[in-house]
Amino acid sequence: MAKGFLAPLMTWLVAMLLALPATSVKAAPRTPSDDAEVLERLPIQAGARARGELAALRLAARREPASIEAALRLAEFLFAQALAQGDPRPVGQAEAELRRVAGPAAEASAAWLSLRGQLRQYRHDFDGALADLAAALRRDPTLAEAHSWRGAIYLVQADLGAARAECEALGRLQRDILRAGCLGLAQAYGGQLAQADRTLAQGQADAALTETQQWFLTRRGEVAGWRGLPVDAERHYRAAQQLGLDDAYRLAAHADFLLDQGRPAEVLRLLAGWDNADPLLLRIAEAESALKLPQLQARLDALAERFAAAGQRGDTTHRAEEARYWLGLRGDPARALALARANYTVQREPRDARVLLECALAARDPAAAAPAIDWLRRSGFEDARLRDLARRLGATDLKPVAGS
Numbered sequence: 011m012a013k014g015f016l017a018p019l020m021t022w023l024v025a026m027l028l029a030l031p032a033t034s035v036k037a038a039p040r041t042p043s044d045d046a047e048v049l050e051r052l053p054i055q056a057g058a059r060a061r062g063e064l065a066a067l068r069l070a071a072r073r074e075p076a077s078i079e080a081a082l083r084l085a086e087f088l089f090a091q092a093l094a095q096g097d098p099r100p101v102g103q104a105e106a107e108l109r110r111v112a113g114p115a116a117e118a119s120a121a122w123l124s125l126r127g128q129l130r131q132y133r134h135d136f137d138g139a140l141a142d143l144a145a146a147l148r149r150d151p152t153l154a155e156a157h158s159w160r161g162a163i164y165l166v167q168a169d170l171g172a173a174r175a176e177c178e179a180l181g182r183l184q185r186d187i188l189r190a191g192c193l194g195l196a197q198a199y200g201g202q203l204a205q206a207d208r209t210l211a212q213g214q215a216d217a218a219l220t221e222t223q224q225w226f227l228t229r230r231g232e233v234a235g236w237r238g239l240p241v242d243a244e245r246h247y248r249a250a251q252q253l254g255l256d257d258a259y260r261l262a263a264h265a266d267f268l269l270d271q272g273r274p275a276e277v278l279r280l281l282a283g284w285d286n287a288d289p290l291l292l293r294i295a296e297a298e299s300a301l302k303l304p305q306l307q308a309r310l311d312a313l314a315e316r317f318a319a320a321g322q323r324g325d326t327t328h329r330a331e332e333a334r335y336w337l338g339l340r341g342d343p344a345r346a347l348a349l350a351r352a353n354y355t356v357q358r359e360p361r362d363a364r365v366l367l368e369c370a371l372a373a374r375d376p377a378a379a380a381p382a383i384d385w386l387r388r389s390g391f392e393d394a395r396l397r398d399l400a401r402r403l404g405a406t407d408l409k410p411v412a413g414s
Contacts (some may be wrong), residue, residue, distance in 0.1 A: 063087065071107065081111040082121055089129065096258030096287030105129050120150035128159055134327050134356055136163050154185040161192040168358035168385055170200050187213050187222065194229065199360065201390025203237045224250045228260040235267050236360065236393040243267055251280075258287050265293040266361075270395075274300040285309075288316050292331045299339055310339060329353035330365050343372035354381055360391060367399035376403040 067084040074080045085107040088100035108116070108126050116122045127142030140163060143156040150156075161176030177192035190213025198206035207230055214226035231246035247264040250257075261284060265277045274297035281297075284290040295309035317332050330353045337346035347369040354366045363382035370379035383405045386396060397408055 060091070064091075076111070078111050078116050078119055078122060081107045082119075082125060085125055085129075089125070089132075092132075094256045094258065096261075096284065096290055101129060101132055117145075118149065120146040120153050120156070123149065124153060124156045124159070127156070131159065131163055132327075136167065136356070139163060152183060154180055154183050154188055157183070157185075158188050158192060161196075165195050165199060166357050166359055168199070168389075170196050170389070173199075187216050190216070191225065191229070194233075198229075198233050198236070199389060199391065201392055203233055203392045207233050207237075220253045221255060224253045224255055224257060224260060227253075228257070228263055231267065232263055235270070236391075238394050240267075240271060258284075258290060262289050262293060265290070265297075269293065269296055269300075272300075274298075285312075288313070288320075288328060289331050291316070292335060295339055296334070313339075326352070326356075330357065330362055333365050333369055337369055337372055343369060347373040347375060347378055351378055358382075358385060360393060360396065363391075364393075364396055364399070367396060367403065371399060371403055379403050 064084075064087060067080075067087050071077070071080045071084045085104040088104040088107070092098060092100040092104070104125075108122065108129070111122075123142045123146035127139040127146065130136075130142060131139035140160060143160050143163075146153055146156045157176045157179045161173045161180070164170070164173035164176065173192065173196045177189050177196055180189040180192055190209050194206045194210035194213060197203075197209055210226050210230050210233065214223055214230070217223045217226060227246045227250035231243045231250065234240070234243035234246060244267075247260075247267060250260050251264065261281060265280055268274070268277045268280065277293060277297035278301075281290050281294050285294055291309065291313060295306060295313060298306040298309060313335055317328060317335065320326075320328050329349045333346045333349035333353060335346075336342045336349065340346075347366075350362075350366040350369040354362050358381075363385055366382045367379050370376060370382075379400070382396075383400045383403065385391070386400050386405070386408055391397075400408060
């Protein structure tokens with residue numbers, strides 16, 4: 011997934027964004043054109059096993075310092091850890107590995123270019139990421155991973171036509187599971203929530219890996235929430251949780267659902283031990299604020315320090331979370347709106363639109379919400395919460411939802 015709203019931990023995370031294994035149970039076997047191409051990502055295991063695997067990959071890279079393949083294996087593992095655990099530090103280490111072996115030979119590798127593109131999208135350098143992924147596909151037109159990440163970036167940018175083109179490219183490559191993930195999100199963002207759930211359900215049914223099943227369940231939970239079906243959303247999030255895999259995006263999406271349902275105590279149980287990840291710490295603080303717990307001030311101070319540190323590094327990937335912080339926890343809608351507007355120029359997923367609409371409403375500045383309202387008009391996105399926010403901001407010409 012493109013980094014999305016967990017980008018700095020991950021959106022996304024997170025974020026990711028279509029961080030699905032590049033495999034399909036229906037795809038015909040094939041030999042990759044590049045020895046370093048990743049055909050499948052296995053779930054990252056917590057604890058000693060992960061540390062042992064990481065140590066082995068580091069040792070292999072040191073033993074073969076000129077090996078692009080060894081550097082790629084290590085960088086891939088580090089990036090997967092960052093996405094799963096919500097910790098951005100391994101991303102910098104992965105970038106360092108790619109730089110270490112950079113040169114003409116590396117840039118001739120589709121896998122090296124694809125991974126550099128993924129890391130660039132994590133940093134919100136979407137133009138650079140798209141350029142790298144296009145270059146990877148010129149070297150290997152069958153590299154489904156590159157199409158997946160391009161589709162994810164286009165979804166973040168609300169370019170649904172371009173995203174659907176990547177989904178169809180995955181179909182031509184017979185990557186049915188990847189196509190289902192890509193197309194399901196494009197349908198959801200384009201105002202076809204019921205069809206999106208059917209598409210995602212088919213992808214989930216075909217998925218062999220628990221990691222992939224978790225991804226589909228999480229997205230189905232989001233779609234059910236947007237459809238106003240909290241019982242279905244709860245079922246999907248619980249099923250994803252029971253798979254037992256670390257995933258910061260899933261945790262944030264589930265926490266947001268619980269916050270919307272007025273269940274902050276459950277958020278604290280869900281996110282216990284995850285306060286090292288900034289977007290998850292934000293949700294912990296929001297839950298503690300709702301419960302009026304005494305430790306809230308320490309959480310607010312920690313978030314302030316982390317946002318300030320990110321600003322000093324020039325890291326702008328936390329803007330959506332920081333907007334929520336200033337709006338809901340610090341009561342400064344003007345500052346929150348400035349951050350939400352800046353975020354929406356880069357990231358335009360439904361959650362980013364919601365943050366912008368909420369901030370504009372609190373700041374009594376309907377004009378600031380115009381880009382999000384325009385997206386709602388064009389897409390027909392069906393989420394009742396967003397549509398209500400838009401109407402409260404003066405939008406009177408939203409297309410009716412089918413059956414409403």
